[in-house]
Amino acid sequence: MSYAKILLKPLVSEKATKAKEDSNQVIFYVAPMANKIEIKAAVEEAFKVKVTEVNVVRRRPLKRARHGRPTSHVPGFKKAYVTLAEGDKIEFFEGV
Template sequence: MSGKAYQVLKRPVITEKTTAAKDALNQLSFEVDRRANKIEIKQAVEKIFKVDVLEVRTSTVKGRMKRVGRHMTKTSDWKKAVVKIKPGQSVEFFEGV
């Protein structure tokens, strides 16, 4: 499972909005594998960060059009997971951001 946990979570999503959600609601945001389900995401976060997960919400983010020179290309679609952790717990990785 340890190898699979790192394949499920790709990277943290760190923006002003997600930082505010972390402080106010104890929620963390991640880019996850598009085939991962909520149970796999919950298990991966609990295993990697040693926290208790209360809720997982997922959404598919559509890619956007970008200009590359005189051509328009589309960025890839990706899946985002918002994970709510138990009050009083925190993830050291996200502190100080």
């Protein structure tokens, strides 16, 4: 699979920015069927950096209910916390 199909988009939030500054981690939304080895290869190929560790978090889809009856649902997702090697970094919005 190409890295464009594995890495869906970067997560930009306060928690992601703090992880990037403190522990040199970048957080991505990834394809639901991607594993850690594929994610590591995709990040290294796309950004030309060295990845030391990949942690994966899944959130299952949720059903929203009102008065006991399911009315809608919230889709699930899969995130990858990618730890980069010392000295490497990925710039998303620097200098904007």
